[in-house]
Amino acid sequence: MDSAATTSPSTHSISGLALRVDSLVKEYPGVRALDGVSLDVRPGEVHAIVGENGAGKSTLIKTLAGAVEPTSGTITIDGETYERLTPQLSRALGVAVIYQEFTLFPNLSAVDNVFLGEFLTKGLVLDRKTMTAKAEALFRRLGVRIDPHALVETLTTGYQQIVEIAKALSKDARLLIMDEPSAPLTSSEVDAMFAIVDALKREGMTIIYISHRMDEIFRLADRVTVLRDGAYITTVETAATTRNELITAMVGRDLNDEYPVRTNAIGEPTLTVEGLTGNGVEQISFQAHAGEILGFAGLIGAGRTELMELIFGSVKPESGTVDLHGRSVLSVNPAQAIRNGIALVPEDRKRHGxxxxxxxxxxxxxxxxxxxxxxxxxxxxxxxxxxxxxxxxxxxxxxxxxxxxxxxxxxxxxxxxxxxxxxxxPEVLIFDEPTRGIDIGARHEIYLLMSELAAQGKTILMISSDMEELIGMSDRVVVLREGVQQGVLERPDISQENVLTLASEGELV
Structure with a gap:
């Protein structure tokens, strides 16, 4: 591998690592995934990289991780310049990537996952005592208590992510790249992840943070780099820009209203659910109307997806009714639900859609x-x-x-x-987290499509953990808490405060 040392004052830090990318190009047959990208990451900062899907973010990450060889350009880390990295060299230089889809072995323990590939030994025997102690120390450093011997498959998604971070820290990572880290997490787990990012930053860790969520960018990042169609667009101080300016830079056009203004009249009731019980929910009752987007809100374990599984026939209810225009559409399987005019756009499109x-x-x-x-x-x-x-x-x-x-x-x-x-x-469309993991431009198009469907008289049930999305798209919101319906908020009363109060406390003051 070719390498030529150069010195750049902006690439040195007290931690010994920062990053500069110069004129990076990656070409595939007929596609230029990276088109001369240049950027620098300051030591100890949280540097966000944003852009629509296809902007080049994933290719850039894989190049830094050594998984993709660039066509041309250079990468400078800790004052050393490389024309390409290998996975081994990238790890040796202190680069670690936390991918959106975890790279853990679910049937192994947390401690085994942390040290996988680099087990500590005493002679020819695994030094489990030392590994356990070091894993416990890493978890304490991240502010959590995880049983090192617990199987990863028994851990929550948030704890699994922490195991991934601990694995990176165990290998002396100094540049941590986080790819859509909040995508699989609940709101409470996202708060815990924020606290970890803050703590690592205080330690002097350099972090590249990739996310489609603007609120996270403005909460965590010191600077933001925008990529579009494989090309570098701009880098700005987060405090010196706005949400709309970033979105415009990302999509190359002005999205005046992220949430479309809907003027269609809400029609007569179409779907009537009465006393629906089973699959972790109890006595759920509501009506949804033609042309309406009815939102469903709740914290982790509230039972929103479980309710939709009953309506869609994925799980048989214990009791209750589901009627469409007064005709029973209580389905025993999804095929029957489809024949009855009900469709489900699932949360995990890759596994279930x-x-x-x-x-x-x-x-x-x-x-x-x-x-x-x-x-x-x-x-x-x-x-x-x-x-x-x-x-x-x-x-x-x-x-x-x-x-x-x-x-x-x-x-x-x-x-x-x-x-x-x-x-x-279908007459009834269920959207479960319709824009999770989708960039801002595609998200706007999904919103437009949902609005067009409502204008056509379709009935839409929408589960969303994104509070802005819930407020921006819903005509009414049904709030669940631990499988029990807490109330239905009409349009004038839909606010973050009211939703969270019902979702966490069960009643409005």
Whole structure:
């Protein structure tokens, strides 16, 4: 590997590490994923990198981690300049990446995951006593108590993330790259993660923080770098910019209203749920109207997703009724729910909403295969026309309907899930965390699509843990707490304070 030492005053720090990237290019056949990106990260700062899906953030991370070899450009760490890094060299230089999808082994203990690949030994025997003591010290450093011997699969998502961070710290990481760290976390776990970032910053850790969530950027970051279409756009001091300025830099246009102004009238009641009980919820009752976006709020364990599983037929209820226009649509399985005019856009689109190895066309036509088949075969021309229509109307960005869904950005994957269900012509659409892990531009498009569906008279049930989204998109909000319905907030009363009060205390003052 080529390396040539250069000296740059801005790349030195008391911790011995900071970063400079110069004219970094990464080309794939027909695609320039990084287009001459240059940026520097100051020692001891939290430096956010933002941009839409496809902006080049993931490629940049993988380049710094040594997983991707750049076409050209240089990376300078601790005063040493490299034309490329390998995973081993990156780790040796103190670079560690906490990916959005954890790299833990669920059937191993926390301590085994922390030291995996670099176990401590006494001679030929594992030194479990020392590893346990060091793991406990790392967890104390991060302000939590985790049993080192607990299997990772028994830990909450927040604690699993802390195990990932402890693993990085055990390898003397000095530059920590966090890729969408809050995406899988509950609101309380996000607060705990913020506290850890603050603590590491006080220790002098240099942190690159990647997130689609603007509130996190302004809460944590000292500076923000914006990438767009693989190119560097700007770096600004967080205190010297605004949310709208960042969004405009990210998408290359002005999004005047992040949440569309909806003028459609709310129609008659369509979906009526009475006394629905089971799957961890009790006696849930509400009505949803044609043209309405009915939000569902609650803290972890509130039972929002569990309620939707009952409505969608994924789980059989113990008691209660679900009616659509006075007709029972209490479904025993999702297939029956689809026939009854109910569709579910799930929270985890990769696991429950898509077949990643299938094409866009194949995913969109999946729920319709029985109706489309002729003598046991599916007319490909009909499939192609269906996919082309939805790709055009939903503005799905891909070369063709034959593109593998796993290759698409998060926002485009979400649109494919939506297209799949719209093709069934549902009357009720359930959105479970509709914009989780989606960039600001794609999120705005999803909001526009939801508003258009409401204007067409569809009934939308929306679960969201994003308070701004919940307030910005909902006509009314049903608040749950530990499986019990606490109230329904009408539009004038929807506020963060009222939602959190009902979700945590059960009643408004």
């Amino acid at each position: 898509l077949v990643l190895e299938f094409s866009i066309t194949q995913n969109i036509s999946l729920p319709l295969l029985k109706g489309m088949s002729r003598l046991g075969t599916i007319p490909s021309a009909k499939e192609d026309r269906l996919a082309a229509d939805y790709m055009r109307s939903l503005r799905i960005k891909a070369p063709s309907g034959h593109e593998i869904v796993g290759n698409l950005s998060g926002g485009n994957q979400q649109k494919v899930v939506l297209a799949k269900w719209l093709a069934t012509d």
